[in-house]
Amino acid sequence: MDSTTFSCADCRVQGCAKGSGEYPAGCPTAALDPGQIEAVCRAYEDDGLAGRIMAAASAVSTEAFAKRWSRVEETLEFFTRMGWKRIGIASCSGLAEEASIFARILRLRGFAPYGIACKVGAVPKSRFDAPESCCDFGTISCNPLMQARLLAEAETEANVVIGLCVGHDMIFNAHSQAPVTTLVAKDRALFHNPVGALYGAKASTFYNHLLKPADSCCS
Ligand code: SF4
Structure with a gap:
């Protein structure tokens, strides 16, 4: 497989979704x-x-x-149908208010939310070989493995991600004992709406640089 290999990400036919039986090479x-x-x-x-x-x-x-329905409503209905009550919230410390609102919504509907924020354990970033410049935005590291372990100890039946960083979310998802769904995908520029950059890449906006050849991913 190389960068020119055709895949579903390049398909305009979508014969599988339509059930048409029409499939590209x-x-x-x-x-x-x-x-x-x-x-x-x-x-x-x-x-x-x-x-x-x-x-x-x-x-x-x-x-x-x-x-x-909004994604919040869809999530609530899904948990109800699954019969899950104990809901873990793995949140970014920067989205503490959003996590709190979601916990209140859950409680009002009879769920038992239990949240663990990303800075749990208060471990300095220096413990993880982070470059010094990382401390410009705080000295305490995210700790997604601890979030996963503490939610497992709390025996949550499902875990909801609220705004974990790219990469930290991978560790949480890989180590969560309970099934994980993402309610909020962090996007610092787009009000946590990352698809905006994809729509913007097709239009004459700041983000159309994303669809142009570049030396680095963010240049
Ligand atoms: S039709 Fe084939 S290539 Fe296109 S999305 Fe479906 S599976 Fe992928």
Whole structure:
């Protein structure tokens, strides 16, 4: 695989989503045999939790389409259908107010939220070989592994990410004991709406540099 390899990210046909049977050259669906597809379908059932999540997510996303729910509303309904009560909140310390609002919303609906903020443990950034310049924005490090461990100790049934940094979120997601959903994807420039840069990249805005060749990712 090299940078020119065709993938779903380059597809304009979307024959899989339409069920049209029309597949471009290099299409992963066209390359699958029925046995592979059936094996994965059975894997959802064998897993149990994955099967329940699939059923609930399909039902809730359909309702969310029809009723134009916000992501918060969709998340609440999904947790309700899953029968989960103990909800972990893995939040960025910079979004403490947002985490607090979400916790209040959960409590009002009978859930039991339990939040762990990213700076838990108060470990200095120097402990993780961070360059000195990182301390310009605070000396205490995020600690996503500790967030995951403390939420596991609290036996949360699902964990919600609110604004963890890129990279820290990977560690949290990889180590969370409970299934994870992201409510807020941090974006310091776009009010936590990262898709704005993708829409902006197609228009005559500041972000159209993202669709031009560049020496570095952010130049
Ligand atoms: S599976 Fe095939 S049709 Fe579907 S998005 Fe990928 S390339 Fe396109």
